[in-house]
Amino acid sequence: MSTTTSFPQLTASDVQHLNFSQTVGLVNEPNMCSGGASTIRAVLREIPGLGAGDRILEVGSNTGFSVLEMASATRCEVQGIDIEESSVRFSQQKAAALGLPNAHFSVGDGTKIAFPDEHFDMVFASNVTSFIPDRRRAIDEYYRVLKRFGVLAAVPIFYHRRPPERLLNEVEQAIGAPLPRFSRADWEGMYELPGSELFFSKEYEYLDLSPSQIDAYVATVLEQPCNDGMSEELKEASGRRLHYFYTLFNENLGYARYAIMLYRKSQPTAFPVLHASAPVAGTAVHR
Numbered sequence: 001m002s003t004t005t006s007f008p009q010l011t012a013s014d015v016q017h018l019n020f021s022q023t024v025g026l027v028n029e030p031n032m033c034s035g036g037a038s039t040i041r042a043v044l045r046e047i048p049g050l051g052a053g054d055r056i057l058e059v060g061s062n063t064g065f066s067v068l069e070m071a072s073a074t075r076c077e078v079q080g081i082d083i084e085e086s087s088v089r090f091s092q093q094k095a096a097a098l099g100l101p102n103a104h105f106s107v108g109d110g111t112k113i114a115f116p117d118e119h120f121d122m123v124f125a126s127n128v129t130s131f132i133p134d135r136r137r138a139i140d141e142y143y144r145v146l147k148r149f150g151v152l153a154a155v156p157i158f159y160h161r162r163p164p165e166r167l168l169n170e171v172e173q174a175i176g177a178p179l180p181r182f183s184r185a186d187w188e189g190m191y192e193l194p195g196s197e198l199f200f201s202k203e204y205e206y207l208d209l210s211p212s213q214i215d216a217y218v219a220t221v222l223e224q225p226c227n228d229g230m231s232e233e234l235k236e237a238s239g240r241r242l243h244y245f246y247t248l249f250n251e252n253l254g255y256a257r258y259a260i261m262l263y264r265k266s267q268p269t270a271f272p273v274l275h276a277s278a279p280v281a282g283t284a285v286h287r
């Protein structure tokens with residue numbers, strides 16, 4: 001993913017050939033996790049002990065959205081790693097502009113995380129593991145750097161209905177990467193390691209967007225002050241490209257859902273429950 005400075009000589013017709021990540025970099029789209037800040041709040045609510053002195057790692061931090069949210073909502077030291085150097089630079093600029101000294105970003109590979117064993121209290125992996133060909137190795141690394149009793153928070157996107165092949169191919173072209181056809185159960189199985197415990201898992205569906213909602217979002221992205229220096233022609237072409245991607249993703253996400261899955265590394269009590277129970281729908285009270 002690149003920032004504006006990486007595409008200084010682009011013409012409007014070049015923009016029609018950029019993939020989604022490149023377009024995101026060009027116009028500084030926030031590229032948030034599924035559910036945006038409410039996902040971050042939901043994760044943090046389930047791990048109430050996290051606070052000053054604790055360390056969080058996000059793998060695939062992109063342009064920093066989740067790290068900045070977590071750094072502003074907690075007093076933890078929050079580290080983002082991403083394989084794309086330009087995304088990391090852009091994230092660092094955002095952290096400095098926001099005055100968040102506990103948000104840190106470095107270039108890093110999720111399959112070779114440059115931190116010691118048992119270093120982090122939480123590892124956050126949203127929509128990144130599907131982009132890593134050696135997923136097994138990446139997940140082993142997430143657990144390696146996690147402290148005993150620490151939490152791996154995964155927020156994968158999965159298919160709950162099979163989309164047409166034509167749509168899958170078009171999305172793969174748009175994101176410039178192969179798209180795994182995983183179900184929720186596939187992800188749950190992949191993230192669960194011997195000794196880890198899935199203690200929270202909640203599924204969400206994406207709401208369908210109207211063309212005018214997409215138009216309004218595109219306008220919001222383009223009207224950011226950081227895009228003021230862009231020529232009108234380039235802005236218009238970027239807007240058309242973004243509109244195309246969002247419309248395509250809206251169709252694709254009609255077949256998909258996402259889940260917040262929280263795994264504890266090592267169960268404090270690994271004994272089986274004899275009198276198993278299930279929640280009774282509609283009885284929860286949150287005060």
Ligand SMILES: C[S@@+](CC[C@H](N)C(=O)[O-])C[C@H]1O[C@@H](n2cnc3c(N)ncnc32)[C@H](O)[C@@H]1O
Binds near residue numbers: 111128
């Ligand atoms: C779709 S974005 C995820 C953005 C955001 N964190 C989210 O969950 O929606 C995927 C990110 O993963 C990064 N990425 C891909 N392979 C990676 C790897 N091996 N290690 C670290 N980051 C990687 C990409 O550069 C990109 O920024």
